Amino acid sequence: MMVEAATPRPRYALIDMGRGIALIAMVIYHAFWDLSYLRFFSVDVSADLGWVIFARTILASFLFLVGVGLVLSHGKAIRWRTFWKRLAILVAAAALITFATVMVFPDAFVYFGILHAIALFSLMALPFLRAPLWLVVVVALVIMALGWGYSDPFFNERAFSWLGFWTIPPLTNDLVPIFPWFGVVLGAIVTTRLLIASGRMATLDVVKASNPPKRALAKLGRWTLVIYLVHQPLLLGALYPLSLVLRPGAEFQQQQFLSQCQSTCLAGGTGPDQCTTYCQCGLTGVIDNDLWDGVNSGRPTPSEQAALNTITQACSALIYPVAPK
Incomplete structure (x- = not known):
């Protein structure tokens, strides 16, 4: 031993x-x-x-x-x-x-x-x-x-x-x-x-x-x-x-959103041009609806989540349009 x-x-x-x-x-x-x-x-x-x-x-x-x-x-x-x-x-x-x-x-x-x-x-x-x-x-x-x-x-x-x-x-x-x-x-x-x-x-x-x-x-x-x-x-x-005190500026926040969105989109197999369109659409939706609190926290309120879901669907339709019946 x-x-x-x-x-x-x-x-x-x-x-x-x-x-x-x-x-x-x-x-x-x-x-x-x-x-x-x-x-x-x-x-x-x-x-x-x-x-x-x-x-x-x-x-x-x-x-x-x-x-x-x-x-x-x-x-x-x-x-x-x-x-x-x-x-x-x-x-x-x-x-x-x-x-x-x-x-x-x-x-x-x-x-x-x-x-x-x-x-x-x-x-x-x-x-x-x-x-x-x-x-x-x-x-x-x-x-x-x-x-x-x-x-x-x-x-x-x-x-x-x-x-x-x-x-x-x-x-x-x-x-x-x-x-x-x-x-x-x-x-x-x-x-x-x-x-x-x-x-x-x-x-x-x-x-x-x-x-x-x-x-x-x-x-x-x-x-x-x-x-x-x-x-x-x-x-x-x-x-x-x-x-x-300094609070990162809006431009930085938007750049980070686009960067993260683009990475996630590309990882899902979508093409670069389509991802650019999708992410820019998503950014516009977040800005117009003032959803930064929900995005940054990662824990959006039910109303914020509903708004984000609506934006996601609308932006997805831009790159994957529904075929006419």
Whole structure:
């Protein structure tokens, strides 16, 4: 049976700096997400392809580093006291995120975000720290293949969406499902174990925190959880009052409406010219009927919803006219 390791885990500046870089990238993404949410930035960060790729790259980086850290900390023998202490901190932090987002975003609160995933994945990864490498590789590939290749409407329900097989993304501000993302942690475990087995871990120690920028990155990487917990309250705490004072102008609001409408329309398979006509029609209807409150809140009143439905039908008729009888 594995016992508590007597020797401390090795610390590599390169890994700490990697966490620091991922952390800076995450803060940049969330800053622009906030700007988009508060309508200072016309691009829908949560849907734009470039921003989505950026966000998933950041997520993959964090999860890969989780796998690396697990091998370095517990690869020879699981340090149970350290493991349970960190897991308890992660679970408490994840619960705090859920509570806070229920208060701020009740319709899109975070119920299985990055911290929830790291806590669960850390526990799930323990058997793979010493399992045969071929088995870890096979499981990682199967998890990633299923995550990217299988879906079923059954998993659209919130209760099952954390597995990752939905056909329609659930309404939440952060979701990191087991499939395919646990496969990234396993991939990191395989990579790190191969480096250790080949005697090449020393190559990671070549990079030192030898100058102020590198030392700053390494220090950031050692405070990842704390910075993750405080950065969004600080960002929103600064930007939200600013939005109340400056209030994004009508032109910006209209541009954002058209951009989001065009993206949704094109994703539905309608041609670009038809989408332009449809969205311009919709914008005119929203302006003429003063429906911005219902559009911006995402929760229109029954009368606003009825007006929006009428506009949608009228604009749809422009691009899909009913054939005369």
